[in-house]
Amino acid sequence: MARKTTTPCCPPESPATRAAVLLAAPDDPVADAQLAAFAKAIAHPTRVRILRLLAHREARMCSHIVDELPLAQSTVSEHLRILRAAGLVRANESGPRVGYCIVPAVLTQFKHLLDDL
Amino acid sequence: MARKTTTPCCPPESPATRAAVLLAAPDDPVADAQLAAFAKAIAHPTRVRILRLLAHREARMCSHIVDELPLAQSTVSEHLRILRAAGLVRANESGPRVGYCIVPAVLTQFKHLLDDL
DNA sequence: TCGGCGTATCGTCAATCGACGATTGCCGAT
DNA sequence: ATCGGCAATCGTCGATTGACGATACGCCGA
Numbered sequence: 001m002a003r004k005t006t007t008p009c010c011p012p013e014s015p016a017t018r019a020a021v022l023l024a025a026p027d028d029p030v031a032d033a034q035l036a037a038f039a040k041a042i043a044h045p046t047r048v049r050i051l052r053l054l055a056h057r058e059a060r061m062c063s064h065i066v067d068e069l070p071l072a073q074s075t076v077s078e079h080l081r082i083l084r085a086a087g088l089v090r091a092n093e094s095g096p097r098v099g100y101c102i103v104p105a106v107l108t109q110f111k112h113l114l115d116d117l
Numbered sequence: 118m119a120r121k122t123t124t125p126c127c128p129p130e131s132p133a134t135r136a137a138v139l140l141a142a143p144d145d146p147v148a149d150a151q152l153a154a155f156a157k158a159i160a161h162p163t164r165v166r167i168l169r170l171l172a173h174r175e176a177r178m179c180s181h182i183v184d185e186l187p188l189a190q191s192t193v194s195e196h197l198r199i200l201r202a203a204g205l206v207r208a209n210e211s212g213p214r215v216g217y218c219i220v221p222a223v224l225t226q227f228k229h230l231l232d233d234l
Numbered sequence: 235t236c237g238g239c240g241t242a243t244c245g246t247c248a249a250t251c252g253a254c255g256a257t258t259g260c261c262g263a264t
Numbered sequence: 265a266t267c268g269g270c271a272a273t274c275g276t277c278g279a280t281t282g283a284c285g286a287t288a289c290g291c292c293g294a
Contacts, residue, residue, distance in 0.1 A: 032169070035159065039159045048149040
């Protein structure tokens with residue numbers, strides 16, 4: 001909106017070029033949905049922050065994260081649930097002491113999907 | 118949720134180690150917000166698809182994208198607005214023939230932010 | 235000049251998100 | 265055996281999102 005485009009990057013093309021290019025359509029709805037799902041998982045500053053905390057090993061238990069953020073425990077738990085549902089984070093399910101950590105492989109997959117754009 | 122964690126990745130740590138590690142906290146709310154904003158922009162399969170169409174030069178005008186998708190013109194226009202607001206896409210504002218294109222530099226910035234995770 | 239095409243915007247509606255308090259459930263320690 | 269702290273879940277509320285049709289706007293060609 002504040003963009004004063006001095007050099008137009010993309011004048012409308014002729015129908016001919018367009019038709020030729022259309023032959024090679026990727027159209028991978030699965031990859032689109034996957035990438036969108038990952039993106040949605042980190043589409044909130046708090047969840048990015050949580051990922052960073054986990055990546056830097058500064059917090060591993062939910063209560064630690066709660067200490068770092070101005071949010072209620074239930075809210076943090078919900079954010080963790082979303083990150084877990086996306087596969088970006090894992091928890092060792094062993095009672096009241098739940099340790100959280102990043103799943104590097106999934107994060108890498110995320111990065112690859114983005115790179116393919 | 119279907120994860121049967123055989124090897125717990127992250128047993129709770131001692132308070133001592135934790136305190137030591139806490140000294141180096143990154144805490145960059147700006148980067149968090151920026152990354153979250155980018156992610157939110159592509160947190161919808163349709164917008165990922167649109168980005169791909171633009172990246173592959175298969176569609177440049179809004180009407181072309183509308184032809185490719187089972188969505189109303191106003192809906193596509195709205196998705197384009199969101200992508201533009203995030204800076205990922207640019208339009209040459211010159212009347213009824215609006216050409217859309219990706220802004221590679223911004224996309225690269227997005228990738229870097231994700232890599233920093 | 236005047237249609238008509240291609241976009242943007244507006245208003246509406248259902249669905250989803252984000253945050254919270256309250257509650258429940260679990261182990262480990264007392 | 266009970267207690268106390270940690271985490272997940274539930275129910276609720278307001279705000280936001282995603283979709284649509286209808287409408288307004290601005291150039292280009294007839």
